[in-house]
Amino acid sequence: MKRFIQHDELARDCRFIRQQNVLTTILASLPDDVDAVVEALDPLSPLIEESVRETAAQPLFDRFGPAFALLVLNEPIRAGADGVAERLKLRMHGIFVGELQALEGAGRSLWDFPEAPWEFKMNMARQCWDEARHVQIYEKLMTHVGVEAGDYPESTFLFECACSDDPAMRVAGVNRGLEGLACDVFRDLIRYAEDTGDEKMKQAVDYVLADEITHVRFGSEWVKEFTRGDPEHFERTQEFRREVDKQFSFGGSRSDREDAAVRIAWEDRLEAGFSEQELKELAEISVGGPSQHTMVTAAKILQQRFDARKAGEADEGRA
Amino acid sequence: MSSATPRMYPGASPDERTTFDAYSAFDVPADLRELSGRYDVESTARRVRNFRYAQEWMMMIGGGWMATIPELPVKTGLGKIVWDDAQSADEFGQRLPELRCGKRSVTASEAANDGFAALIQEVSAPESPDLTIEKVTGMFDVLKPHLLAVYDRMQRETDQIADAPTIEILDDVMRRTRKHIVWGDEVLERLCVTDEKRERRRRRLLSVRELLENCGGVTGEIADESHGSAERGEH
Numbered sequence: 001m002k003r004f005i006q007h008d009e010l011a012r013d014c015r016f017i018r019q020q021n022v023l024t025t026i027l028a029s030l031p032d033d034v035d036a037v038v039e040a041l042d043p044l045s046p047l048i049e050e051s052v053r054e055t056a057a058q059p060l061f062d063r064f065g066p067a068f069a070l071l072v073l074n075e076p077i078r079a080g081a082d083g084v085a086e087r088l089k090l091r092m093h094g095i096f097v098g099e100l101q102a103l104e105g106a107g108r109s110l111w112d113f114p115e116a117p118w119e120f121k122m123n124m125a126r127q128c129w130d131e132a133r134h135v136q137i138y139e140k141l142m143t144h145v146g147v148e149a150g151d152y153p154e155s156t157f158l159f160e161c162a163c164s165d166d167p168a169m170r171v172a173g174v175n176r177g178l179e180g181l182a183c184d185v186f187r188d189l190i191r192y193a194e195d196t197g198d199e200k201m202k203q204a205v206d207y208v209l210a211d212e213i214t215h216v217r218f219g220s221e222w223v224k225e226f227t228r229g230d231p232e233h234f235e236r237t238q239e240f241r242r243e244v245d246k247q248f249s250f251g252g253s254r255s256d257r258e259d260a261a262v263r264i265a266w267e268d269r270l271e272a273g274f275s276e277q278e279l280k281e282l283a284e285i286s287v288g289g290p291s292q293h294t295m296v297t298a299a300k301i302l303q304q305r306f307d308a309r310k311a312g313e314a315d316e317g318r319a
Numbered sequence: 320m321s322s323a324t325p326r327m328y329p330g331a332s333p334d335e336r337t338t339f340d341a342y343s344a345f346d347v348p349a350d351l352r353e354l355s356g357r358y359d360v361e362s363t364a365r366r367v368r369n370f371r372y373a374q375e376w377m378m379m380i381g382g383g384w385m386a387t388i389p390e391l392p393v394k395t396g397l398g399k400i401v402w403d404d405a406q407s408a409d410e411f412g413q414r415l416p417e418l419r420c421g422k423r424s425v426t427a428s429e430a431a432n433d434g435f436a437a438l439i440q441e442v443s444a445p446e447s448p449d450l451t452i453e454k455v456t457g458m459f460d461v462l463k464p465h466l467l468a469v470y471d472r473m474q475r476e477t478d479q480i481a482d483a484p485t486i487e488i489l490d491d492v493m494r495r496t497r498k499h500i501v502w503g504d505e506v507l508e509r510l511c512v513t514d515e516k517r518e519r520r521r522r523r524l525l526s527v528r529e530l531l532e533n534c535g536g537v538t539g540e541i542a543d544e545s546h547g548s549a550e551r552g553e554h
Contacts, residue, residue: 001380001383001384001387001443001444001445001446002446003383005386005387009386009387010386011386011387011388011389011448012389013389013390013391100394103385103394103395103398104385104386104394106382107381107382107383107384107385107386107397107398107401108382108383108385108386109382110378110379110381110382110383110401111379111380111382111383112383114379117426118409118412118425118426121375121378121379121405122405122409124382125378125382125401125402125404125405126402126405128381128382128385128397128398128401128402129398129399129401129402130398131398132394132395132396132397132398132399133395133398135391135394135395135398136395139391149391
């Protein structure tokens with residue numbers, strides 16, 4: 001078995017289809033400008049359409065066009081809000097495939113770095129079991145909210161961004177970037193479960209969050225260990241983590257902004273070993289993307305263009 | 320103190336003994352173990368390093384496979400097994416300093432010979448997502464049953480009193496290994512639903528088992544007892 005695989009080599013059963021990661025990558029680089037958002041996303045319409053074909057997201061695409069991702073990804077999950085059931089399903093499915101990729105990332109850290117210290121291997125092995133349980137937990141929670149594995153396309157963006165060939169960067173990407181994002185998302189989900197009185201969801205996600213804090217702590221400790229006595233390596237690792245955090249902020253959807261879909265979980269992250277300085281950096285890195293107002297305005301324009309194209313195609317068909 | 324008072328502690332002369340009843344260390348509860356064992360300290364230490372080698376590699380291979388296996392329950396099942404194998408390797412490692420191998424020996428792993436190292440590489444070789452049967456067969460139909468047989472024999476034949484810490488570790492490791500073998504068999508029964516797939520399982524089992532028998536197994540000295548071969552001798 002070779003070492004270091006690519007994200008498109010992650011094995012899946014026949015229920016799953018892939019989403020092109022370019023959409024997520026573009027979201028991370030968009031400015032807070034309606035025209036720029038529209039011009040970046042409109043050409044991707046055929047790609048997005050292809051990736052949702054025959055999935056539960058196809059009706060959303062048919063209704064909103066390529067903007068559906070903006071409307072779904074970038075709006076908070078709040079009890080009683082319009083469309084929250086659909087957003088919750090998408091969020092839950094996104095977490096489920098994220099846990100799958102975290103499982104695979106932890107497992108590959110065992111195989112890819114055979115010379116790593118034994119304590120590192122023990123931590124990664126424990127993480128394998130934890131992530132496997134998380135996959136099982138979220139499979140149950142998906143059923144709980146009415147969605148099943150493979151209902152939506154899977155982006156392997158998390159694995160692609162986080163899985164560096166350098167062990168210090170791997171743990172920075174997987175254990176601090178990916179698992180840190182998980183802390184933010186799960187704290188948000190716990191709030192939603194509290195608001196809706198969903199004890200099953202609240203308790204299960206709270207256990208998962210406790211595990212993730214432990215995994216971030218593994219990452220915080222191993223980044224220091226792998227870069228001990230090599231400040232230049234440490235700085236490169238920090239730079240890699242900043243880059244991953246920027247990508248994982250999805251253009252400000254995960255940030256400290258008032259309109260963020262998911263807020264940064266400061267308390268949980270501090271407990272996990274992030275420093276105040278790192279969290280301030282994260283807040284700065286993630287704040288620069290399009291505001292929710294920009295996204296909604298852009299989404300309306302994209303939907304108008306999409307509807308116009310559909311009407312044009314229908315006219316051509318009749319002619 | 321009066322001479323009629325029962326002594327609580329022995330004195331220096333023969334008539335200054337305590338009055339407590341005399342028992343052997345094996346009387347309560349009755350303990351029929353004898354001071355004898357097949358392996359001396361050095362031999363046990365070498366075997367523990369061999370066992371640790373196998374457990375550590377199974378942990379790493381399972382970790383690598385999770386991304387290459389499409390069946391969800393196999394992925395998640397391996398997650399737990401990887402952690403079990405890590406704990407087993409760790410427990411074996413913790414025993415090594417107690418067997419005069421030095422403080423730093425807790426992470427010492429040693430293949431019995433090049434043949435066993437090659438066997439491990441062969442077990443790890445299936446990579447493509449359509450090879451779950453070959454992956455699971457090599458590890459769960461051949462390697463783990465072999466290890467269970469060797470652990471079981473070691474547990475029975477090592478010095479039951481002097482080497483009891485190794486026996487305790489083997490208890491834990493064998494409990495986990497038995498569960499893994501049952502799990503692997505259930506997975507393979509579920510996956511091998513056609514003659515062609517059952518034949519793939521059979522072919523893989525035979526080819527890995529041949530390598531195992533040729534190299535003498537995890538210790539290099541014991542043929543696979545689970546198939547009735549005789550031990551080639553140790554001590």
